Amino acid sequence: MEKIHYRGFWRSLNQAWRGLHYVWKTEGHMQFHAFAGVLVLAGAWWFRLARWEWLLLFYAIGSVFLSEVLNTAVELVVDLVQPNFHPLAGMAKDVAAGAVLVTVIQAVIIGIGLFWLPMWRWIGG
Numbered sequence: 726m727e728k729i730h731y732r733g734f735w736r737s738l739n740q741a742w743r744g745l746h747y748v749w750k751t752e753g754h755m756q757f758h759a760f761a762g763v764l765v766l767a768g769a770w771w772f773r774l775a776r777w778e779w780l781l782l783f784y785a786i787g788s789v790f791l792s793e794v795l796n797t798a799v800e801l802v803v804d805l806v807q808p809n810f811h812p813l814a815g816m817a818k819d820v821a822a823g824a825v826l827v828t829v830i831q832a833v834i835i836g837i838g839l840f841w842l843p844m845w846r847w848i849g850g
């Protein structure tokens with residue numbers, strides 16, 4: 726019984742990983758978000774941000790990744806159920822894209838809030 730649970734766990738993990746791999750391969754935006762995330766974390770290291778600031782950045786970056794993954798899932802389902810043009814299909818995709826925009830705006834606001842002071846000091850302001 727335990728063994729079946731164990732196998733189920735690894736299979737689920739493998740399926741989730743396959744989903745993430747699909748998003749990475751097919752969504753150029755995801756690669757851009759990852760690149761931006763790495764830059765932001767490098768900035769956090771450079772400016773020696775506090776631990777709580779790192780946590781906030783991870784939260785912001787994770788939110789963007791999460792919304793992009795869910796957006797891709799919505800696009801796939803919409804294309805599956807409505808491959809032809811339909812206003813509702815388009816709106817469903819637009820709404821899902823709106824979720825990504827919300828998290829990106831949130832991340833930008835968090836980034837500005839955390840970085841403006843260290844950057845201001847760094848440029849000698």
Ligand SMILES: Nc1ncnc2c1ncn2[C@@H]1O[C@H](COP(=O)(O)OP(=O)(O)OP(=O)(O)O)[C@@H](O)[C@H]1O
Nearest residue numbers: 752800807808809810811812814815816818819822
């Ligand atoms: N079946 C459809 N019916 C009507 N409009 C659609 C349909 N599919 C897509 N659209 C419109 O085209 C836009 C782009 O859809 P598409 O599937 O190309 O997403 P995408 O450009 O790949 O998005 P992303 O860049 O986030 O991956 C949607 O936001 C929607 O407005």
